[in-house]
Amino acid sequence: MSTPKRRYHISTIGCQMNKADSERMAGILDDMGFESSEDPNIADLILFNTCSIRENAEHKVYSFLGRQVARKQEKPDLTLIVAGCVAQQEGETLLRRVPELDLVMGPQHTNRLQDLLEEVFQGNQVVATEPIHIMEDITKPRRDSTVTAWVNIIYGCNERCTYCVVPNTRGVEQSRTPDAIRAEMEELGRLGYKEVTLLGQNIDAYGRDLPGVTPEGRHLHTLTDLLYYVHDVSGIERIRFATSHPRYFTERLIKACAELPKVCKHFHIPFQSGDNEVLKKMSRGYTHEKYRRIIAKIREYMPDASISADSIVGFPGETEEQFENTLKLVEDIGFDLLNTAAYSPRPATPAALWDNQLSEEVKRDRLQRINNLVSIKAAERSQRYMGRVESVLVEDQNPKDNTQVMGRTDGNRLTFFKGDISELKGKLVQVQITEVRAFSLTGEIVPVRETVLVP
Numbered sequence: 001m002s003t004p005k006r007r008y009h010i011s012t013i014g015c016q017m018n019k020a021d022s023e024r025m026a027g028i029l030d031d032m033g034f035e036s037s038e039d040p041n042i043a044d045l046i047l048f049n050t051c052s053i054r055e056n057a058e059h060k061v062y063s064f065l066g067r068q069v070a071r072k073q074e075k076p077d078l079t080l081i082v083a084g085c086v087a088q089q090e091g092e093t094l095l096r097r098v099p100e101l102d103l104v105m106g107p108q109h110t111n112r113l114q115d116l117l118e119e120v121f122q123g124n125q126v127v128a129t130e131p132i133h134i135m136e137d138i139t140k141p142r143r144d145s146t147v148t149a150w151v152n153i154i155y156g157c158n159e160r161c162t163y164c165v166v167p168n169t170r171g172v173e174q175s176r177t178p179d180a181i182r183a184e185m186e187e188l189g190r191l192g193y194k195e196v197t198l199l200g201q202n203i204d205a206y207g208r209d210l211p212g213v214t215p216e217g218r219h220l221h222t223l224t225d226l227l228y229y230v231h232d233v234s235g236i237e238r239i240r241f242a243t244s245h246p247r248y249f250t251e252r253l254i255k256a257c258a259e260l261p262k263v264c265k266h267f268h269i270p271f272q273s274g275d276n277e278v279l280k281k282m283s284r285g286y287t288h289e290k291y292r293r294i295i296a297k298i299r300e301y302m303p304d305a306s307i308s309a310d311s312i313v314g315f316p317g318e319t320e321e322q323f324e325n326t327l328k329l330v331e332d333i334g335f336d337l338l339n340t341a342a343y344s345p346r347p348a349t350p351a352a353l354w355d356n357q358l359s360e361e362v363k364r365d366r367l368q369r370i371n372n373l374v375s376i377k378a379a380e381r382s383q384r385y386m387g388r389v390e391s392v393l394v395e396d397q398n399p400k401d402n403t404q405v406m407g408r409t410d411g412n413r414l415t416f417f418k419g420d421i422s423e424l425k426g427k428l429v430q431v432q433i434t435e436v437r438a439f440s441l442t443g444e445i446v447p448v449r450e451t452v453l454v455p
Contacts, residue, residue, distance in 0.1 A: 005035040009043035013060060014051025016199055016242060017170075018084055020150035021110045022049045025083065028113045040068065045079040050086035061086050062097070069100045079120060081105065083113075089165060089347060091129045104129065108155070108171050147395045147426045149193045153181050153226065154200035154207075159245065161272075162283050162350040163312065163343065166201050173202070175210050182230050189235025194426055195393055198226075198241040204248035224253045231260050237428060238262055238393060238410070243310075244269045247285040249294050258301040265302045266336075266412040269294065270310035274329030275322035278315055281351075288329055295333055304384070306411030308337040313370055314363030315343045317356040323366050330373050336381050336411065337439060338374045342367045375438050382413070382436040389446055390415065392431045397421040414440040 008029045012022040025047060026036065037043045046068050050061050061082060072078045081103040082094055088106030095101055102120045105128040109116065112128065119126050156171040185196055200206055206223040223241065231239065239262050246269055257263045269291075273279050276287045298305050311330070313323060330338065342363035345352035390409045398404035398416050405419040407429070417431050435442035 005033060006044040007037040007042060008034045008045040008047065009037045009040040010047045010049060011040065011064065012049045014049070014084065016150060016197065017107070017152070017201060018049055018051055020152055020199055021084065021107055022047075023150065024110055025049070025113050028111070032114060032117070041071065044077065045081070047081040047083060050082060050084035061094075065098050065101070069098060072100045079103070079117075083107070083110070085165065085170065088129050088170070089168065092127050095125065095127065102126070106171075145395060147193065147393065148195040148197065149188050150199050151181060151184050151188070151196050152176065152200070153198045153223075154203060154205060157201040158205065159202055159247075159285075160283055162281065163315065163346065163352075165346045165349060168348055170201060173205050173209055175205075175207050177210065178207075178226055178229050181226065182233065185230050185233045185236055189233050192235070192426060194236065194428070195238040195240065196236055198223075198239065200241075201243065202245045202248070203241050204244050204250075204253070222250075222253075224250070224256045227253075227256050227260060227263060231262055236262065238264055240264045240266060240412070242268045246271065246291050246294055251297055254294075254298050254301050264410045264412065265304065266306040266308070266410065267298055268308045268310075271329065272310065272312050273315065273318075273322070274326035275318075278318055278322050278326075281317065282312075282315065288325070292329070292333070304411070306336040306381075306413065307333065308339070308412070309335055310339045310341075311370065312341055312343050313366040314358045316351050316354045316358065318343075318358065318366075327370060327373060330370065330377060334377045334381055335374065336378060336413070338370075338378075340367060340370050340374065378438040379436075382438060382441070385409075385413065385433045385441055386436050387433060389430050389432050390441070390443070392417070392429050392443075394419070394421070394424040394427050394429055396425070409441070415443060416440065417443045417445060419445060 010022050010026055012018055029045070030036070034045065040046055048061060048064055065080070065082070068078070068080055072080060079102050080100060082101060083105045084107055087094065087104045091104060094104050103116055103126045105113070105116055105126075109128040116126050116128055154173055154175045156173045157166045158173045160167060181198075188196060204223055206226060207221045210221065227239065244267065249269060257265065271288070271291045272282055272284060274288045279287065295307060298307065311326060313326065343358070345357065392407040392409055392415045394405050394407040396406055398406045401416070403418055404416045405421050405424050406414060406416050409415055415431060415433070419429070430446040431443040432446050433441050433443040
């Protein structure tokens with residue numbers, strides 16, 4: 001009689017990098033003989049992969065752990081792991097607060113999970129938060145999708161924005177080699193993946209820590225060079241990248257995106273504030289005028305490009321007039337999507353120590369006002385899709401209507417239409433848009449006309 005496999009459950013909060021890290025750790029656990037479980041309450045190993053960008057992140061961790069600690073008291077062989085940015089930020093403090101934890105590991109240690117677990121299974125409590133050089137990653141992720149995939153191209157961040165914990169939690173920039181990235185994409189193409197999103201906390205910094213040339217003599221210093229290098233990978237139909245930093249966004253990159261058919265015409269470029277004084281206090285390294293020039297240049301080359309961004313309201317000392325400058329930027333540019341957040345003080349960041357913090361009431365009011373404007377502008381942007389035929393990559397069934405499938409346009413707009421997922425999953429389908437909303441579309445498949453050859 002065979003021994004049942006041990007089960008694991010991974011819970012992830014945070015950015016695309018966190019989701020990619022969770023897929024890599026799931027792949028390691030699969031290789032170790034574990035079996036994935038959707039239900040944490042029947043799992044033998046619980047891994048909570050965390051984000052520390054927002055203030056309530058730590059509260060979520062302790063709330064989640066509380067339920068599992070109670071289980072561990074009844075099931076002592078339950079393995080509890082906290083990974084990701086909260087783990088890096090809190091380190092041994094987590095163990096002091098939750099002594100039932102077996103492993104605390106920062107994001108730089110993601111591909112060491114097996115080695116760290118072997119220490120745990122020998123009876124040790126392990127904290128892995130020391131800075132390390134991320135060796136080329138040979139782990140095989142257990143991808144959540146069979147159609148789209150993340151590919152990390154650069155880890156860490158060297159920027160020092162005064163509100164941000166990422167350099168503290170994810171370490172210094174470390175670029176993967178172009179050949180390793182291409183090899184991973186080629187494998188994804190062979191496995192049937194159609195779309196790849198290249199990931200980095202500051203993706204435009206890619207390559208500046210790499211030596212000069214490849215063995216063949218090719219210069220691959222930049223994200224632009226990398227896009228040209230991987231563009232012809234067989235099987236991959238679409239390439240996206242995120243997240244960009246306005247300080248490093250170049251016209252050469254814009255030109256490459258316009259020239260390369262597989263690169264999606266969607267750009268995610270956070271601006272954070274529309275006021276120059278606030279941007280300076282944030283240490284962002286650009287002005288709102290420079291940001292506007294970047295967007296204007298993108299639209300000059302690709303008039304229909306989708307633009308999304310991130311914005312923080314209620315930064316310490318932000319006046320009503322400065323906030324209105326942010327609203328003016330949102331009004332003038334007209335984003336397809338804008339991720340907004342009220343400023344939240346983060347540990348070990350300069351802005352958290354300033355004495356000009358705004359009240360929660362003011363931050364809530366500004367967040368509500370900007371979100372209202374974002375919805376209006378996104379709805380206006382959506383109008384351009386009405387009646388158009390869009391190429392949609394089918395990813396899954398609509399969870400709210402099993403007669404519909406869903407996928408994304410080149411510009412990253414979620415689109416629903418009638419169809420059979422078993423026939424359409426992973427296919428690029430021509431869809432005529434019949435209904436537009438602020439952040440999604442509905443349409444109908446355009447029948448493929450067969451060409452009749454007349455003798």
